[in-house]
Amino acid sequence: MTDAHNDNGQPLMAHLLELRNRLLRSVLAIFVIFLCLFYFSRELYTLVAKPLMDAMPAGTHMIATGVASPFLAPFKLTLYLSIFVSMPVILHQAWAFIAPGLYRHEKRLAVPLLTSSVVLFYAGTAFAYFVVFPLMFKFFTTIAPEGVAVSTDISSYLDFVLALFLAFGFAFELPIAIVLLVATGITTVEKLGSARAYVVVGCFVIGMLLTPPDVISQTLLAVPMWLLFEAGLLAARLVRRPPAEEADGQDLQE
Numbered sequence: 005m006t007d008a009h010n011d012n013g014q015p016l017m018a019h020l021l022e023l024r025n026r027l028l029r030s031v032l033a034i035f036v037i038f039l040c041l042f043y044f045s046r047e048l049y050t051l052v053a054k055p056l057m058d059a060m061p062a063g064t065h066m067i068a069t070g071v072a073s074p075f076l077a078p079f080k081l082t083l084y085l086s087i088f089v090s091m092p093v094i095l096h097q098a099w100a101f102i103a104p105g106l107y108r109h110e111k112r113l114a115v116p117l118l119t120s121s122v123v124l125f126y127a128g129t130a131f132a133y134f135v136v137f138p139l140m141f142k143f144f145t146t147i148a149p150e151g152v153a154v155s156t157d158i159s160s161y162l163d164f165v166l167a168l169f170l171a172f173g174f175a176f177e178l179p180i181a182i183v184l185l186v187a188t189g190i191t192t193v194e195k196l197g198s199a200r201a202y203v204v205v206g207c208f209v210i211g212m213l214l215t216p217p218d219v220i221s222q223t224l225l226a227v228p229m230w231l232l233f234e235a236g237l238l239a240a241r242l243v244r245r246p247p248a249e250e251a252d253g254q255d256l257q258e
Contacts, residue, residue, distance in 0.1 A: 026097040033093040038086040045078035049158070052081060052165060055137035059145045060154055067155045077158045084166060088129075091122055113187060113243060121180045124232075128176030129169045131228065136172065137165070139221050171214050175229055182236030183243055193240050203233050 041048065050057075053066060060066075068074050087094075095118050103111060145154050185191050196203075204226075211226035 023101060026101050030090065030094045030097050033090045034086045037089050038082060041082050041086060041089075042079075045082045048085060049078040049081050049162075052133075053158070053161060055133065056141045056145075056156060056161060059138065059141035060156075061145065064154050066158050066161065068159070069157045070159060073157070073159045077162050081162055081166075091125070095122060113183075116243075117180055117183065121177055124176040124180065125173040128173040131176070132168055132172035135224055136168070136221060139224065143221065168214070172225070175210065175214075175225070176232060178229060178232040179236030179239055182233065183240050186240035187243060193237055196240075197237060200233075204230050207233070 057066070068077070070076070099114065099118055103114070106114060148154050182196065186193055186196075207226040207229040208222060210229065211222035211224075214225055
């Protein structure tokens with residue numbers, strides 16, 4: 005019993021040491037990227053603020069209401085961007101830690117899912133920046149009451165766009181969620197397909213909550229989410245295991 009335990013598993017302390025080492029590697033990757041990007045922090049903030057600046061009336065500009073805001077806002081953006089850029093390294097370290105405990109079919113599924121989740125999250129943030137932000141800020145700046153100067157605080161703007169980046173990034177993870185639900189047996193492709201009408205309505209509700217109250221912006225989020233739902237159903241059909249394989253107990257670990 006003791007020999008088998010030593011051969012097939014590591015002591016708890018060894019797992020904790022490995023977890024610590026992989027966390028340190030992830031933090032080191034974030035730190036190195038942060039050092040590389042911090043010199044360009046002001047330029048990065050200008051780039052992130054460009055959709056709003058382009059939509060603001062001529063002669064207006066952003067403001068900093070906090071004493072330390074001119075430093076803290078670019079610093080915070082650079083830190084978040086460093087985590088964003090380091091995500092492949094972070095996910096790789098997480099994968100290397102959990103992979104030895106996965107079954108063979110789980111390993112085959114996990115690598116494409118991890119890669120796809122990163123790509124889809126990046127795609128969601130890019131969609132928000134290039135498509136949604138210009139329309140959204142154009143709408144916001146044109147509805148200001150007469151006599152009100154549009155001068156957005158740089159820290160408030162950063163918090164707003166970071167929240168939207170996360171919202172759109174996670175919204176684009178819908179295919180991954182569908183594949184996981186089907187692969188774990190929580191639901192089936194057929195059940196999800198039969199609920200398509202409710203999903204379409206839900207996409208437009210989410211679009212209404214995350215975008216300004218105009219039909220164009222709501223549609224720009226709702227339609228991609230519906231297409232991602234259909235893509236998730238297609239991917240789930242391709243990755244689900246045949247019933248015979250699910251019934252077979254040959255889930256041998258590599």
